[in-house]
Amino acid sequence: MRLLLIEDEPNLSHTLSRALREESYVVDTAEDGESGLYHAMNWDYDVIILDIMLPKLNGWQVLEALRQTKQTPVLMLTALNNTANRVKGLDTGADDYLIKPFDLSELFARIRALIRRVHGQAREVIELNGVTVNTLARKVFQDQCEVELTAREYGILEYLARRYSHTVSRAELFEHLFDEHDDAYSNVIDVHVSAIRKKLGQQMIKTRRGLGYFVGE
Amino acid sequence: MFASSIRFRLNFWFAFMQVVISVAASVYLLCLDNSNRMQDLDASLERRLTPLHFAARDSLALENNTPSSWQVPPNVNIDAVTSRRDFLQRALLGRGSELFSKQWVNEGVYFVIWSASKQILAASPNLPESIPLPVAQGENGPINLRTIGGNREAFQFTAAQDIVLVGQSMQAMEAEHQAYVMQIMGFVLCVFVIGLLASRKIIYNAITPLEAIAKSAAQMSLGNIQGRLKAPNPADEVGQLVNTLNSTFSRIDEAFAQQNRFVADAAHELRTPLAVMLSETQAVLNRPRSNQEYVVSLNRILDAIQKLRKLSESLLTLAQLDAEQYRQTPESFDLGLLIDECIGEICRLAETKNVTIHNRVEPITVLGDPDQLCQVFTNLLSNAIEYGTPNSEVHLWVSRSADSAKPALGIHVSNTGETISHEEQKHLFERFYRVDKSRSRAGSHAGLGLAICQRIVNEHNGIISVQSENGLTVFTVWLPEPLATGHSP
Numbered sequence: 216m217r218l219l220l221i222e223d224e225p226n227l228s229h230t231l232s233r234a235l236r237e238e239s240y241v242v243d244t245a246e247d248g249e250s251g252l253y254h255a256m257n258w259d260y261d262v263i264i265l266d267i268m269l270p271k272l273n274g275w276q277v278l279e280a281l282r283q284t285k286q287t288p289v290l291m292l293t294a295l296n297n298t299a300n301r302v303k304g305l306d307t308g309a310d311d312y313l314i315k316p317f318d319l320s321e322l323f324a325r326i327r328a329l330i331r332r333v334h335g336q337a338r339e340v341i342e343l344n345g346v347t348v349n350t351l352a353r354k355v356f357q358d359q360c361e362v363e364l365t366a367r368e369y370g371i372l373e374y375l376a377r378r379y380s381h382t383v384s385r386a387e388l389f390e391h392l393f394d395e396h397d398d399a400y401s402n403v404i405d406v407h408v409s410a411i412r413k414k415l416g417q418q419m420i421k422t423r424r425g426l427g428y429f430v431g432e
Numbered sequence: 433m434f435a436s437s438i439r440f441r442l443n444f445w446f447a448f449m450q451v452v453i454s455v456a457a458s459v460y461l462l463c464l465d466n467s468n469r470m471q472d473l474d475a476s477l478e479r480r481l482t483p484l485h486f487a488a489r490d491s492l493a494l495e496n497n498t499p500s501s502w503q504v505p506p507n508v509n510i511d512a513v514t515s516r517r518d519f520l521q522r523a524l525l526g527r528g529s530e531l532f533s534k535q536w537v538n539e540g541v542y543f544v545i546w547s548a549s550k551q552i553l554a555a556s557p558n559l560p561e562s563i564p565l566p567v568a569q570g571e572n573g574p575i576n577l578r579t580i581g582g583n584r585e586a587f588q589f590t591a592a593q594d595i596v597l598v599g600q601s602m603q604a605m606e607a608e609h610q611a612y613v614m615q616i617m618g619f620v621l622c623v624f625v626i627g628l629l630a631s632r633k634i635i636y637n638a639i640t641p642l643e644a645i646a647k648s649a650a651q652m653s654l655g656n657i658q659g660r661l662k663a664p665n666p667a668d669e670v671g672q673l674v675n676t677l678n679s680t681f682s683r684i685d686e687a688f689a690q691q692n693r694f695v696a697d698a699a700h701e702l703r704t705p706l707a708v709m710l711s712e713t714q715a716v717l718n719r720p721r722s723n724q725e726y727v728v729s730l731n732r733i734l735d736a737i738q739k740l741r742k743l744s745e746s747l748l749t750l751a752q753l754d755a756e757q758y759r760q761t762p763e764s765f766d767l768g769l770l771i772d773e774c775i776g777e778i779c780r781l782a783e784t785k786n787v788t789i790h791n792r793v794e795p796i797t798v799l800g801d802p803d804q805l806c807q808v809f810t811n812l813l814s815n816a817i818e819y820g821t822p823n824s825e826v827h828l829w830v831s832r833s834a835d836s837a838k839p840a841l842g843i844h845v846s847n848t849g850e851t852i853s854h855e856e857q858k859h860l861f862e863r864f865y866r867v868d869k870s871r872s873r874a875g876s877h878a879g880l881g882l883a884i885c886q887r888i889v890n891e892h893n894g895i896i897s898v899q900s901e902n903g904l905t906v907f908t909v910w911l912p913e914p915l916a917t918g919h920s921p
Contacts, residue, residue: 224704224708226708226712226732226735226736227704227707227708227711229732230708230711230712230715230732231711233715234711234714234715234718237715237718237719268700294699294700294701294703294704294707295700296699296700296703297696314703315703315704315706315707316703316706316707316709316710316711317707317710317711318710318714319710319711319714319715319718320714322711
């Protein structure tokens with residue numbers, strides 16, 4: 216899952232991006248509203264974490280411009296703690312609102328909830344033919360036994376599982392699983408998919424030639 | 433409670449004054465009327481007395497056969513007259529007499545003429561019984577007047593001590609006066625009722641807006657003073673009162689809003705470093721870390737703590753300045769030396785940005801709190817260094833203002849850097865205002881430094897101002913020159 220963090224306080228930005236990366240998210244950061252909006256418009260993020268008090272363009276302006284074309288879930292992160300501001304944020308198109316200072320665990324939970332909602336799922340555990348993906352624990356089980364996957368492999372499987380019965384192109388997978396600084400080879404996805412097949416069986420991920428991969432019936 | 437209402441008291445006093453004025457006016461009018469009628473009566477009696485007087489005199493001349501230039505009345509045949517009494521009877525009461533007519537009788541006028549020996553020579557038929565004889569008052573005396581038994585009488589003594597008297601009943605006059613009294617009373621009553629109604633209406637119009645004001649003022653509370661009072665006529669006294677109250681409310685409202693803004697801003701500024709500390713600590717504790725990671729993390733937390741410390745110190749300073757606890761007896765000291773000290777404190781920051789400070793402030797004596805003024809100049813200098821371009825110069829110099837409206841002594845701090853726009857200059861000294869809206873560039877500054885500077889300078893009866901043009905920004909602290917010592921170069 217790929218996130219965009221738009222936050223101008225450098226210390227907070229560092230802390231959050233590191234913590235999110237440790238949760239296996241792919242994180243891009245922006246330090247002002249303008250570059251944040253640029254990122255948000257040009258990549259399909261799974262969630263955008265947006266501060267309000269930003270240089271150049273403030274959070275409201277970024278959100279308004281973004282909502283003209285994109286429906287990316289936005290979590291507003293701000294120190295402005297009053298009902299009017301929260302209502303304004305949600306009405307402008309924010310999906311959630313978190314007030315500084317916050318607990319990291321709550322931030323993570325809210326991000327997970329946003330991702331779930333986008334994919335129309337209500338639970339943290341996704342069942343595929345004989346394989347269980349626990350997105351909370353970030354673990355995969357086959358016949359009650361845990362299967363060890365690398366972070367990348369897990370990421371690919373989780374994304375495909377969330378897009379159950381949809382064909383996902385390599386480009387989409389790449390965009391959601393690698394940040395802008397990754398200069399991986401284009402066949403890196405194929406390498407990871409074949410590794411997953413080795414661990415979970417060849418029929419787990421199917422290939423649609425010329426279109427991409429898919430999981431499901 | 434009823435008596436304490438302005439409306440009641442105004443109505444009461446209005447009515448009371450009207451009663452007093454009406455009574456006084458009617459008493460005056462009635463007295464005037466009475467005396468006018470009396471004068472008229474007296475004048476008519478006197479007019480009627482004169483021909484009788486002449487008749488008495490003529491009759492005497494006839495009796496004494498003394499030549500005289502009198503005219504015999506046309507209705508008297510002078511040859512047939514036998515005596516004085518006969519002459520008078522013929523002249524006054526006889527057929528065709530012009531002196532005593534039917535009209536006299538109708539008006540209740542009567543007359544009598546006594547001879548010097550108190551014998552009645554002639555009398556009108558309607559003469560009342562038992563008329564007291566007037567007392568002698570000298571020959572050919574003046575006409576006397578008297579009131580006897582409801583009659584008014586005028587009498588006169590002739591040269592021969594005959595007495596001539598004309599009288600009239602006052603009944604008719606009194607009846608007319610009574611009618612006049614009724615008229616006046618009716619009129620005064622009408623005026624009184626109309627006045628009472630009019631005054632009620634006027635008082636109602638004057639009091640009603642006050643009641644409306646009291647009502648809308650009662651609806652305001654400390655938390656809700658956004659509402660404003662309305663006056664029916666903004667130009668009158670009530671309107672002026674309402675305007676004054678409204679502007680007071682506005683100022684209180686503004687002060688509340690400012691206070692709320694300040695608290696919200698302070699909370700906001702406190703939240704960000706707290707968020708860093710909380711997130712960083714939780715993230716680090718999530719899993720085992722290397723020593724190096726701990727050091728990086730602790731440095732980040734330390735940074736946030738420093739920010740919090742500076743912020744809380746600034747807030748405390750402002751709170752103390754606001755509470756005016758800082759007002760100590762001012763001492764006179766050398767500002768040049770003080771600025772040297774400030775530069776000493778700030779030189780490390782200047783070195784990191786390779787900024788040179790040129791201090792051209794000569795020794796000047798000023799009056800004030802050296803600690804506070806040191807804070808002002810340290811603040812201005814650190815701003816000049818931080819917002820100035822690296823490798824640039826910061827200049828400090830003194831000038832004297834010729835403008836008597838300004839404090840005399842100007843201490844200038846200049847730096848080269850980005851120009852501050854006029855719009856931004858207006859807000860520069862507001863609490864929590866930062867030219868750069870974000871936190872990143874301003875570093876640890878919360879936007880309170882210049883607010884504190886302004887507060888301190890104002891406390892010293894001075895002014896702080898800023899000029900920024902073509903990349904050169906100059907902050908100037910204007911301070912009053914101490915009168916007693918003057919300046920010693």
